[in-house]
Amino acid sequence: MARQIKSSDFEKNNFKIPYFSIFGVFFIVILFSVLWRPLNLDRTVYVPLTPQAETTVNDRNHSSVVDGDEKVEIVNGKPPVVTESSDVPEDEIATDELDNIIDGKDNSVQYTIVRGDTLHDILLRYNVNRNDIYQLTTKFKQLANLRIGQQVSWTTDDNHNLKTFSWTISSNNIRIYEKSNGNFIESSEIAEVVPQNVVIKGDIKSSFVADARKSGLTSNEIAIITRALQWRLDFRRLQIGDKFSVVLTREMHGKSLSNSQLLGVRFKNGTKDYYAILGDDGKYYDINGNSLSQGFFRYPLEKKARVSSGFNPRRLHPVTGQIAPHNGVDFAVSRGTPVLSVGNGEVVIAKYSGSAGNYIAIRHGRQYMTTYMHLDKILVKPGQQVKQGDKIGLSGNTGRSTGPHLHFELHINNKPVNPLTASLPISEELTGKSKKVFLSKVKSISSQLEF
Ligand SMILES: [Zn+2]
Known part of the structure; x- marks a missing residue:
């Protein structure tokens, strides 16, 4: 010893x-x-989106250990002074059954590739074990060739270890990666895959999840529907008597369902109708061809600011060796700097909360959450709807904080990710020819979505 x-x-x-x-x-x-x-x-390099969005990010390879809100340099080989992490709010953000489904907590996830995705990022977002991600993506370089609109699916055990991963290259060409004795083995199924078009309709009698399951939709299909409509429809506001109808292509391998593609969905919520129709680019649009996605600011400030402490999920306590993650990014801004909501959303927490000080949490759609800590002033209330760019508070030095700064976190599927590098949804409209093609498709699909 x-x-x-x-x-x-x-x-x-x-x-x-x-x-x-x-x-x-x-x-x-x-x-x-x-x-x-x-x-x-997990060393990453941040490339700013716009010149205005330029910030500096700590190079994790230098000789400093970042702890909470303090950056402690190791000088001349002396061990750093260690303090506790100080960005842990006392208040937890509530989640529900639908969150568990779209977070992949029921151990099986099906995902459609959209622009900007990498397999590494997708699996990380769904809490898959990092070593498994590393092994899979380094051993099988072909997995870097995922195309927009293709489907991948995977299963994990209760400890997030990857059991199987499958990649549908085309309807009759499926690659399967199965873990056996700690190694992934690739096999390919060129077997008969029979696509089936299915129309499913249901009424809300208790909750969307329960009624969707009763109508025959799988967890994966429920997750796809929820993700597609998350920016338009608040699923918690669905009421008894509301209706839904869904058009899917299910690919059957013999008797088992390998993949589902959602072609269109419609919800009737009170007197309002909500549609999501699949475009040729793998994204969903409403019946007029408007994007169902929503844009995000990269960071919650008006002007660029220095990053005083970067995102580091594997930050180690230099003495105990325990992982003490820094789940967000610290921006060195002076007290009273306006803090902006990075996207449209609903304020779920706005209060003083332990070492986080004055703390705001905003839910954006179903998959995204942002948090803002150590604020001097909170300018919003829980339950309030905010728009992208709204001033929600003033930065400060409250809670356990050793100097004025803003601690900002982005969570995707209830998991913290690096807000400076994460792939964020972008709102894009269809124009010209692609819009025409889309609108002609809408006619045939929406006729199947009648109640
Ligand atoms: Zn911090």
Whole structure:
């Protein structure tokens, strides 16, 4: 067992005996090799979207350890002073049954590739074990060739370990990656796949999830429907007597369902109708060809700001060796700087909350959540609807914070991701020829969606 070396030993320069100097250097070398490996694993480079959005990001390969809101430099090999993480609000954000389905918590997920996706990011968003992601994507380089509109699906165990992954290249060409003895093995199914067009209709009698299941929709199909309409329809506002109807293509492998593609869905919520119709680009639009997606700002400030502490899910406590993640990005801004909502959404929490200080959480659609901490002032109330760019607060230094800054987090499917690099939804309209093609498709699909 190694002798416990305290930072005070170093500061007081207690190592005057050569034996201990050598021992000290040896200890630091080990400490560095333990620390650096995980830090480098998820090293990313941030490319600003626009010149205005330019920020600086910590290079995780340099000799500093970032802890909460303090950046502690390791100078001359001395161990850093360690403080606790200080961005943990006391208030938890409530989730429901539908969240569990779209978060992939029922261990099986089906996903349609959209522009900007990489397999690594998709699997990470759904909490899949990082080592499995790494193994799969490095062993099978062909998985970098995913195309827009293709479907992938996977199953995990309760500990997020990947069991099987399948990639539908075309309706009769499916690659399957199965884990056996810790390694993924690729096989390919060129078997008969029989596509079936299915129309499913139902009424809301208890909750959308329960009634959708009763009508024969699978968890994956419910998740696809929810994701498609998340920016238009608040699923919690569905009421008894509301209706839904769905057109799907299900690909059957013998008797088992391998993939579903949602062609169109319609909800009748009170007197209002909500549609999502699949376009040729793999995205969903309303019946007029308007995008159902919604844009996000990359960061919640009017002007560029220095990033004083980057996102680091694998941040290690230098002494205990425990993972103490920094789930967001710290922007060095002076007290009173306006903080903006990065997208349209609903305020779910706006209050003082433990070490997070004055704290705001905003839910955007079904998959996205943003949080803002250590604010000087909160300018919104829980339940309030906000628009992208609305001033929601003023930055500050409340809670456990050692200086004025804004701590900002982005969660996708209830998992924190790096807000500076995550792929964000973009709102795009159909124009010209692609709009014409889409509108002619709408006619045939919407006729099947009548109640
Ligand atoms: Zn922070």
